[in-house]
Amino acid sequence: MKWEVIEEGEKALLYxxxxxxxxxxxxxxxxLVASKLKRLEKFTAHxxxxxxxxxLDGYIEHKIGPCSEVFNPLVHLKIRVEKCYCLxxxxAIVTYTKTGKENKSEVNIIKGPGIFMIQPNEWxxxxxxxxxxENSKVxxxxxxxxxEVLNCAPxxxxxxxxxxxxxxxxxxRIKLMIFYELKDIAKMLNETKDPIADILNCSKADVIAFTARKTYLNFLETCHLLNELTEFPKLVDRSEKIGYEITKVVFRGYFASPKLQALHDSSIKTxxxxxxxxxxxxxxxxQLDQNLKNxxxxxxxxxxxxxxxxxxxLEMNRLKVIDENRINLEEKKSKIEMDTKLKLKDLENLAKKNEQKLEHLEKLNQFNIDLTDYLVTSLSSADKHVKIVKRQDNLSGKNNENSTNIHFHE
Incomplete structure (x- = not known):
């Protein structure tokens, strides 16, 4: 007989x-008198x-945390604390849900981000x-x-x-690095069980097909083509069928046997x-061509x-001749202009003299001076003298007063 204390939040079975x-x-x-107390274990989920x-009746129940449950052996068969899927x-994860009485199941593709709890009828x-x-990446x-958790990132x-x-x-030996990305999970589930194996096998088949039709030296000359996706048709085609996308293939180099490498090194040296x-x-x-060009x-x-x-x-001579011709032309032009001015001046002087003379003769004429006699006397001796005398009247024997006397001097 003894006292037993059950703390707050605890449960116990009393037998x-x-x-x-x-x-x-x-x-x-x-x-406690003729009885036994068994404390019950408490399970807590975060x-x-x-x-x-x-x-005990076969049913299974899942409770999402945070929660707690006391294990009662009269009701419970087992209680486990399980981790949720933190995506x-x-x-992503792929689950199957049992539906109906025909034991059929549905496929569920659950993508993150999120926390996912499996239901009792799911797996x-x-x-x-x-x-x-281990210790090898190739x-x-x-x-x-x-x-269980799929990585959908590249x-x-x-x-x-x-x-x-x-x-x-x-x-x-040919070294590759293959970049890939999962695009369609449903297609991957239906078409393959191991997509990595498919990628490896197809890449190997493409490399063998690329190398088999080339000699060693031809391979060395064209190995850079292994960086192109066009040289991996089987890999690209198979990846599309299984829901993957091959984004890039990188040729990381090659390795040959020591003897072959030695022969290759010798040929490279030669x-x-x-x-x-x-x-x-x-x-x-x-250099010779450059010297010749120089x-x-x-x-x-x-x-x-x-x-x-x-x-x-030649240009200087031409300009000199042009200058000389221009100077001569200007001199001639100046001389002509000067002569023209002198002649014009002489003509002007002559015209003034003639005007003065005409005025003088007009004044003499006003004084009834015989201009003919005046002009004759004013002239120098003539070589020839022609005289026209007034006609006398046959009847009277006198001169006609209206007749004119004209003298010509040459």
Whole structure:
């Protein structure tokens, strides 16, 4: 016999001596007589958790947190605290929901962001894909990567295609980096169980097809084409069918066997030496060509200078002749103008003299002076003298007063 105390928020089962069991809830103080008290365990779920409660009658109940539940063995078979699925923006899960009595199920694709709780009639799809080996990023093992939350963000993988044989039987290893992105989850679920395996196999098939039709040297010359998606038709086609998109393929280089690499290095050295000699010879020829061009350019410049000097000399002579002709012309023009002015002045003087003389003669005429006699006497002696005498009247023998006497002097 003893006292037992049940704290507030606690529950306990009280087993009596007669086999009866009763549920006690605190706060409470009990006096135990021929009985046994069993405290019940309390399960608590936080905001990102939920309680999976299995009842004795077979039903299962899920309660989203935050919540709590006391495990009662009279009612409950098991209580578990499970984590909810906390999905980011580029994450998703695939669930299957049991519907009806025919045991059929529906596929649900749930994308983040958000917190998701699985219902009792649901289960989550578990993916099992090829994954990277430990301590190696370029080797993949089947069923290595097991997960439930899909990553829908763009991602990439490193992959080495080993033992690729060229047309001249050279074995090489080709290194790739493949960028991909999940676009259609439903198509991926319907078309493939392991999309990574499909991507690896198709990329390997495209690389083998690219290399098989080329020799080793041709491969070295055209290996940069492996950076183009056009050289990976199978990979691109298969990715579209399984809901993926190949955004880019990067050729990271190649690896050959030591012997083949040694032969290649030797051939590279030989080609490099020949190339250097060839480039040196080309450089010398270019230098000679440049010197010749410089000489030709110098001679051409000198000829142009001489020709320009000659043109300048001719132009100076032409300008000199033009100036001389202009000066002579101006002198002649000035002389003509001067002579013209002198002649005009002489004519003006002569005209003034004639006017004065005419005025003088008019004045003499006013005084009834015989102008003819005056003019005759004023002239110098003449070489020839012509005289016209007045006609006498035959009857009277007198001169006619109206007749005129005219003298001509030459």
């Amino acid at each position: 009596h001596y007669n086999g009866k069991v009763s549920l006690k809830q605190g706060p409470k103080r009990l006096w 905001h990102n958790e939920y309680l999976a409660i299995e009842l 980011d923006t580029n994450q 989550v799809h578990k993916f099992s894909w090829h994954g990277e080996e 080797k993949f093992v089947a069923n290595k990567n097991k997960f 991602d990439q993988l490193y992959y080495n295609v080993d033992e690729v044989r060229t047309s001249d039987d050279a074995l090489i 080609r490099t030496d020949l190339k250097l000699k060839f480039e040196s010879e080309i450089q010398q020829q270019k 000489d030709i350019s110098r001679l051409t410049t000198e000829q142009e200078l001489e020709f320009q000097k000659l043109l300048n000399h």
